[in-house]
Amino acid sequence: MIRRDDIVLSPSPLTGEGRGEGEVCAIKSPLPSIPSRQGRGGLFVSNAGMTLIELVVAMVVISVALAGIMSVINYTTLHSADPVLRHQSLAIAEAYMEEIALKNYIDPDADGEGSRALFDDVDDYNGLSESGVHDQNGNAIGGLENYSVTVSVAPQNYGPSGAEVSGLKIAVTVTDPAGESLALTGYRANY
Numbered sequence: 773m774i775r776r777d778d779i780v781l782s783p784s785p786l787t788g789e790g791r792g793e794g795e796v797c798a799i800k801s802p803l804p805s806i807p808s809r810q811g812r813g814g815l816f817v818s819n820a821g822m823t824l825i826e827l828v829v830a831m832v833v834i835s836v837a838l839a840g841i842m843s844v845i846n847y848t849t850l851h852s853a854d855p856v857l858r859h860q861s862l863a864i865a866e867a868y869m870e871e872i873a874l875k876n877y878i879d880p881d882a883d884g885e886g887s888r889a890l891f892d893d894v895d896d897y898n899g900l901s902e903s904g905v906h907d908q909n910g911n912a913i914g915g916l917e918n919y920s921v922t923v924s925v926a927p928q929n930y931g932p933s934g935a936e937v938s939g940l941k942i943a944v945t946v947t948d949p950a951g952e953s954l955a956l957t958g959y960r961a962n963y
């Protein structure tokens with residue numbers, strides 16, 4: 773709030789000394805005044821500019837901030853295709869899992885098939901390791917050469933203690949071209 777005591781009348785430099793029409797008003801600020809720097813020859817130097825040191829510090833701060841922003845953009849660009857690879861890996865893993873789970877729980881005849889096209893029960897797939905994705909007959913699928921697949925099958929019983937039923941745990945792991953692995957686990961009961 774401006775009080776009456778804060779208003780000072782001073783003579784106008786245009787009309788000379790004295791009170792009257794030429795007087796101008798000045799309001800005394802309650803805040804302390806900022807001292808001005810006095811340069812050579814008694815001239816006052818403006819405080820609005822920046823010194824060289826201030827300029828250099830500002831450039832360093834901006835450079836650091838830009839480096840951080842650019843690193844985030846670079847990381848985002850490099851990993852922008854990751855969701856596609858993950859979806860493809862999941863589709864491959866689900867295809868293998870479906871193929872394996874549809875096989876017999878127990879080999880219907882003699883065991884010991886030597887190739888995937890001849891596999892006839894679930895645990896034939898234990899230890900399967902393929903570089904590049906193949907269909908159930910062992911034929912390579914184009915465009916998926918840079919994925920790899922490994923399968924493990926192990927006995928896994930289910931149910932409450934004392935009333936367990938036998939089953940098999942199937943683990944399919946797919947590694948994409950970026951080196952990221954996706955593991956899908958399924959279970960096959962003896963039905």
Ligand SMILES: [Ca+2]
Pocket residue numbers: 879880881882883884885892
């Ligand atoms: Ca067999």
Ligand SMILES: [Ca+2]
Pocket residue numbers: 879882883884885891892893896
């Ligand atoms: Ca078999």
